[in-house]
Amino acid sequence: MLELEHITAGYVRGEPVVRELSLTVADGEAVGLLGPSGCGKSTLAKVAALLHRPFAGTVRLAGEPVRGFRYRAPRAQRTRIGVVFQQPRLAADPRLALRDLIAEPARATGRGQELAERAAALATEVGLGPELLGRRPHEVSDGQLQRACLARALLLRPSLLICDEMTAMLDASTTAALVAVVEDYRRENGAALLAVGHDRVLLRRWCDRVLDFPAVPATA
Numbered sequence: 001m002l003e004l005e006h007i008t009a010g011y012v013r014g015e016p017v018v019r020e021l022s023l024t025v026a027d028g029e030a031v032g033l034l035g036p037s038g039c040g041k042s043t044l045a046k047v048a049a050l051l052h053r054p055f056a057g058t059v060r061l062a063g064e065p066v067r068g069f070r071y072r073a074p075r076a077q078r079t080r081i082g083v084v085f086q087q088p089r090l091a092a093d094p095r096l097a098l099r100d101l102i103a104e105p106a107r108a109t110g111r112g113q114e115l116a117e118r119a120a121a122l123a124t125e126v127g128l129g130p131e132l133l134g135r136r137p138h139e140v141s142d143g144q145l146q147r148a149c150l151a152r153a154l155l156l157r158p159s160l161l162i163c164d165e166m167t168a169m170l171d172a173s174t175t176a177a178l179v180a181v182v183e184d185y186r187r188e189n190g191a192a193l194l195a196v197g198h199d200r201v202l203l204r205r206w207c208d209r210v211l212d213f214p215a216v217p218a219t220a
């Protein structure tokens with residue numbers, strides 16, 4: 001499903017935060033990636049999500065090498081991947097009511113009508129009642145907003161879901177609810193998961209395999 005080959009990535013040329021990292025997530029497999037704060041997990045997750053161009057290395061999706069990142073990523077490849085980040089407030093357009101936020105990828109791909117029912121069903125699945133769907137991000141809690149972000153990530157039925165510390169800001173019951181939604185989705189759709197985080201216990205429970213992120217040498 002996803003192959004990362006010798007990925008070197010970062011933000012300043014000559015100062016990579018991820019070096020020569022290779023990782024494979026097979027079809028339907030759940031892989032956890034553990035590592036301390038600042039080691040480059042989110043950077044790697046953004047490369048895997050085609051949101052950040054690596055300095056070197058190859059990303060393959062379903063065997064096809066990815067040639068463009070961010071807005072240059074081909075739609076057919078981009079839409080195979082759903083992404084949920086740690087901080088929903090940075091990932092949500094503050095002007096959109098939750099209902100529109102969940103439906104955002106459908107509108108962006110011209111499938112608003114076709115996916116309206118699915119968007120409503122997903123809102124229910126993630127535990128958002130109708131009374132919340134008209135509210136905008138500043139009118140809901142972090143947990144409620146993260147529920148909407150997860151529904152949005154699942155809307156186009158991605159074959160790979162990338163969760164970058166999806167539950168780091170959430171309480172135990174919201175964490176359990178969102179993990180259950182992801183598990184159901186994977187079971188029903190055979191989707192793969194790349195879950196990034198610090199919580200070894202959660203990742204072990206959630207994933208088929210858990211890898212420790214290679215330590216980045218400390219800088220002076």
Ligand SMILES: Nc1ncnc2c1ncn2[C@@H]1O[C@H](COP(=O)(O)OP(=O)(O)OP(=O)(O)O)[C@@H](O)[C@H]1O
Nearest residue numbers: 011017035036037038039040041042043044165198
């Ligand atoms: N947009 C950016 N511009 C410049 N540097 C960045 C940017 N994003 C992250 N970094 C730096 O890259 C390094 C790795 O950051 P990254 O967010 O990938 O780590 P992480 O392992 O996900 O950390 P955490 O667990 O705290 O989220 C850090 O030193 C960070 O300051």
